[in-house]
Amino acid sequence: MATRAPLPRVGENPRHRVMIVDDSAVVRMIVQRIIDDGERFEVVAQAASVAAALAALERAQIDIILLDVEMPGTDGIAAIPELLARSGNAAILMLSSHCAANAELSVRAMTMGASETLLKPSAAEFAVRFADVLERAMMRIAPARPADVRPTLADHTPAHADGVARPIECxxxxxxxxxxxxxxxxxxxxxxxxxxxxxxxxxxxxxxxxxxxxxxxxxxxxxxxxxxxxxxxxxxxxxxxxxxxxxxxxxxxxxxx
Structure with a gap:
């Protein structure tokens, strides 16, 4: 099942738009509450499976996807390339209970295109400290707004600008x-x-x-x-x-x- 929140009103400074993909309704509810309590992000879609997430991407513009690993049907890691393609390269944060103890899984997820991985606490362990950890992680991977990107000019001519190829030593x-x-x-x-x-x-x-x-x-x-x-x-x-x-x-x- 996928849900979508209304678009921000004209004139508002839009927050980064987040989709939560997790087969646990409890986790989705808690994570949405944590995110919506802040000022920088808003949850605009939820999905209980990869298939539902892909369908939601047809209707919603997403900046950040919070993605679980083990879900019915396609698992989260296998779905990363298609989620990136469908979303226009949204940043993906793997939020899974497997991320802490499984270095292979985490590195494989990042090699497939995830921006970062984060340990998902149990439902009983969600607290203010996790809210801070989650917000910092999303800030690290959030795409820059156009106003935040300023072009810079080189202040010198790079060495060997004569077009002559030189061997790479290191x-x-x-x-x-x-x-x-x-x-x-x-x-x-x-x-x-x-x-x-x-x-x-x-x-x-x-x-x-x-x-x-x-x-x-x-x-x-x-x-x-x-x-x-x-x-x-x-x-x-x-x-x-x-x-x-x-x-x-x-x-x-x-x-x-």
């Missing part, structure tokens, strides 16, 4: 929200014979990084590991920053580390 990538999904597309287009080490900093919970590194190895066809102090930078190898750290390079005895 490929360094920094990613945050939406990173795993973007990296999947990026590495799919990257030449497999690129002769350069790859360094990745992706903000994820530390417990997820091991599985993320294994996913990167599959994406790139190269060995990937979590970086440690003093690791050598080697051609054909991928180093991933720990979840709570960044990467820095230095030369020790002439060798980049």
């Amino acid at each position: 490929l360094a990538i920094a990613a945050s929200t939406g990173g795993p999904h973007a990296l999947a597309g990026f590495f799919g287009a990257l030449p497999r014979d690129l002769a350069a080490p790859i360094l990745i900093t992706q903000h994820l919970p530390d417990d997820f990084i091991g599985y993320f590194a294994r996913q990167i190895s599959v994406m790139t066809g190269r060995p990937a590991a979590i970086a440690r102090d003093g690791d050598r930078i080697e051609v054909g190898r991928v180093l991933v920053a720990p979840g709570d750290a960044h990467l820095a390079l230095c030369r020790i005895g002439g060798t980049p580390r």
